[in-house]
Amino acid sequence: MTAATRSLRQVATVGRIVIPLLVIFLIVAPVATVLVAQAIGPWLISVLNSNIGILRFVVAITAILLFSIPAAFIIIYMELKVIAYMNLRVGPNRVLPAGAAHSVVAGLKVLTKEDFTPNSADRLVFTWAPVLVFLTAVMTFMVVPFGPGLVGAPLNIGLLYLFAVGGMTVVGLLLAGWSSFNKYSLLGGLRSAAQVVSYEIPLTLSVVGLILLAGSMSIDSIARQQSGWVWDWFVFRQPLGALIFFIAGVAEANRTPFDLTEADSEIVAGFATEYSGMRFGFLFFAEYVNVFIMSALIVTLFFGAWNAPVDVNWLLHLVGVGPLSIAFDPGQLGGNLVALAAVVPLVVTLVLAAPFYLLRPEKPVWQSLLIGFLLLNLLLVGVLGLSAYVDWDWVAGLIWFMVKAFAFVFVFVWMRGTFPRVRIDQLMGFAWKWLLPASLLNLFATALAIILLKSAGIN
């Protein structure tokens, strides 16, 4: 009828789909959004405001679930690569440079495998046990502070929650071992029950001294008390406690030399013997998430949480500069901002590309320009990161926390590459004969020191 419909009839099939979609996205959607915001916006905001706790919880749990998977991938990759290097091997090297995506591909492989259930297994329990194991591992993340304010649920009994939920892992392992209808699985499940329950006690007791010292069970508060220099970290006030916590933590995470639950040379794969496909993947992931949580906890409780080892402000004060802050508001530039945004990248790109062009005149120009552009991007990322580090303390905290946590993950992997496994009686004997008395000793010594110091009037 009109020119518009006639011209629309002439476009190809793809265009007939794409053009209306474009119209919807570019015109209809913004208009609708504005209208909806006008109509129900205030009401929606008031609802969200009054339920801020729930909103926060949903956002936090989503973020943690999304974070736990790549964290596990990175740790698995680290385990493969670090142990390989210690074995004088090269390790994964085919997927991406240095095999960086190896664990991701392995995860995809696990997804595509047959999900097998043994004939005589208890189907319900067999199906849900890995879920329980993974769930408890992820739930512990909720109270781990990744940075100042970056915590899923800032409970003031965070430590208590942590041990309570962390102890639930053993239920999942026991269920997995029992429901598989396999003697190896059963042995593995029972071993893990005995082991985790035994090591839970020194693990908890070793922290009690720290709680006395910190006067709080809130992980956030414990973290804040360690700010300042390296020697403000709790590891220097509780060295025995830290050692016991580390050893018991290794046992809690079922890692070498305490990996009896899945001792491959004795009971094949322990509780995971009959699992395959993604159910095995859950058990596998949970193990590595546990490793990360243990390192995160050690860092949080004893190694200064998110705090940098150096008191930067004190140093700056020494030089005579106040607290650094980039108080730069782009808005104040006004119209100049547009000019800057148009000119600066171009100029910087040309400047960065110039040396490459001058040094290699035989190569085409666009190569040098491309290199200059990439360098510009790197520069921008660096500048933005630096400003974020200086300006927002949660970024700085997150970086320090991750560095420290992955350093401890490296230690876990390093131990796996070095040590043989202990025997079950030695394992139990060590927990009850050495760690438990030592942690009690640590507790009494701390309490005594606090009383003495208090009575002496110091602090």
Next chain:
Amino acid sequence: MTTIPGMGLVRGMGLTLSRFFQPKATIMWPEQQADVAPKFRGRLQLLYDEYGTLKCETCFQCAQACPIECIDMGGMDTRGRFHVHWGPAETYGERREESAARRSGRPVADATFDRFDAIDLAAVDEVLDAHDYDPKALLPMLEQIQAAYGYLPVAALKQLSRKSGAWYAYVYGSATSYRHLRLEPPTVAAAAPAGEAHRAAEAGYLASLDAALSGKAGA
């Protein structure tokens, strides 16, 4: 064990950490090939000429020369008489099903296989005795064995080889290269129709085809 408890663990970790930074021993196969000794003897393989034809003529000389008889040969002999199989039958495609059936213990109807059966070897021993077990007199011995049995059974050839010490390849090669020696009983041709019976459906089809084609001419 060291005097300070835990010191051994720490030293072990020190060793692994130092190995962490050392050069690695891995060969990045297939980009990098292993350093193979010139004397390395790997798998045997047959060569092809520039036209893509197999160079092997099944002359058995390699098999004769091999000190431990590790070379196997399979195929038709030069006179196209029958399949020669040395070594495990399943390495040769055409005999695979047959061999599988045989290994499963089921009876296999195979006229050619009868030649491998054990036979009364007294005649062979007499011939050998008469020639003092001397492999130099191979041809007369083979002739006399053929006279005794009417043909050369494989079991007889094996007995001849074992007792006289001549390589089987040598005995077999001699037996196949003379036209007056035969390795199949003279009655094999007569047994062929019996083999047809195993393929009754096919025989019936052939008969009907024959009738359809030659019916007009015959009638």
Next chain:
Amino acid sequence: MTAPAQPQQHPSEDDPRIMLDGQVGQYEQVPPYPPRTEREAEFYTLGDGEMFLNMGPQHPSTHGVLRVVLKISGEKVVDLDPVLGYLHRGVEKLCENSDYHHIISQIDPLEYVSSLFMEWAPVMAFEKLLDVQVPRRAEYIRVLTGEMLRIASHALFQGWMALDLGGLTPILYSFIERDEIVEALAALTGQRMLFNYFRIGGVNGDLNHEFMSRVGDWMSRALVQHEANIGLLNENEIFVRRMRGIGKVDRDMALRMGVTGPNIRAAGVPFDVRRAHPYSVYPELEFNVPVRGTKDGGDSLDRYLLRLDEVRESIRIIDQCLHEMPDGPVMARMPRLMRPRPGRAWAAVESPRGLFGTYVISDGTDQPFRFRVHDPSFVHLQLVGMLMKDNLIADTMAVMASLDPVMGGIDK
């Protein structure tokens, strides 16, 4: 007319029909046939609170395809019954139907970790039957290659030992050490694993330049490298505590059980075939027979450490061989076809696992009439049943690994 009564048939374990009819496996009698001996009846009767744990034939740490049925009470092993035969290929029968040259290659893969020793004993027995004098250079080459392979075998033992205790790293270091040796041997023999190098009356080919340069290269750092590698385990408290005190074999038990090799020397008996019944050129060479173990026997740790001592002695022997290697032929003049006169011969060598012997009966033809192989691992594996009573499951692996069995030799 009635059909004769069929004897009652008990289905074989690997009968496929067993999977088709009737209730499958889980509550079935173990084993699915009546006991044949009193011992079997005793073993397969469960006491209070006991259960069977079937370990193998596919299990990460049974050194091949060994199946061990453990009777356990909790984590404690009450009794165990090794079940062999999963790797049995009837090598004795094969050898009785091969001629004397064939046997060398038939018997090579028997104990695939130290296959030169598997060739050495039969070759020695045939030389006794044929009354052949082996050239001295050939004997020196045999000793040289044999001792190199002994080091390779012990290095691998060390890695296995750690792997069975859960240590991941030492096996890789062991393989690197072993790889250098087998690469050198490959330059000499043409193969890395099944060398097929010894011949009746000598060896197949003289030393070549590449072999000598590789050996020199390796010898220059062999001891240093070995000491560095063992540091990872020998001082490790976890390792030492797990090995000490388990699997104790005392002197009398070792002799009565027919134990030989490092296992008997770790129990305090200095029995080494190289010295007890000297063969080849060992009388001319200087080396010690290391002995460990206290008055009441040696444990797993002693057996482990003794093998490390032996590596040092082997390096000494190799050094002497390289220095004193005489010139001359490496093969005696031998007839192509061997028909030794009827007789019997027994020859034994000290393999890395103990006394490896062969017993040959000749009837005058070119094939042996009877060919018997005595493998030390076969005897040593019996000990596991005696040593494991009232130990833990984890110790089964440690004890079994410390006895160093190789299933290829056990199952023949």
Next chain:
Amino acid sequence: MDRTLKTRLEAKLADRLTGPVRQRQDQTEIRVRPADLIEVLRTLHDDPQLEFTILADVCGVDTGDTLQTVYHLWSDETPDWLRIVVDGLPREDPRVPSITSLWPGAEWSEREAYDMFGIVFEGNRDLRRIYMPPDYTSYPLRKDFHLPDDSARGPGGGVRHIEQPYAPVAGTEHSIRRTVKA
């Protein structure tokens, strides 16, 4: 060859020997009756002049007519290996006393000889098959066991089902192709 060992053996064992003491190279061989075996071995083990402490090997032999068991011993007193041959065991019911009372380590070797030759060692507490499956019925290392393809000797005598007894050929008086004068 150790001549003193020969004289000692002749003196100590005297009439228990069924034949002369044979010596060749580094081996000394004696032959005893099954009934005397335990006594002979005990004498060899305990006698201060002999002291054969190490049992190197136990094996069975099929001579084609009869069965034998062979023991190899080592002693610090002599440079020779000592071989004890117990011969003349009938094919139908070969029985020999077990030496597990002296050397418990011979248990598995005797099981192997039982498995391969059907020799019954009386007194062995655990005499069952060791390599072959429990429902196996024949004895593979006996000379009358038909080998599926006569092994490496070229185009086999037929690839047969593994456990097929050798069929006697009409006209031959006995089915065993090879025997040795033992």
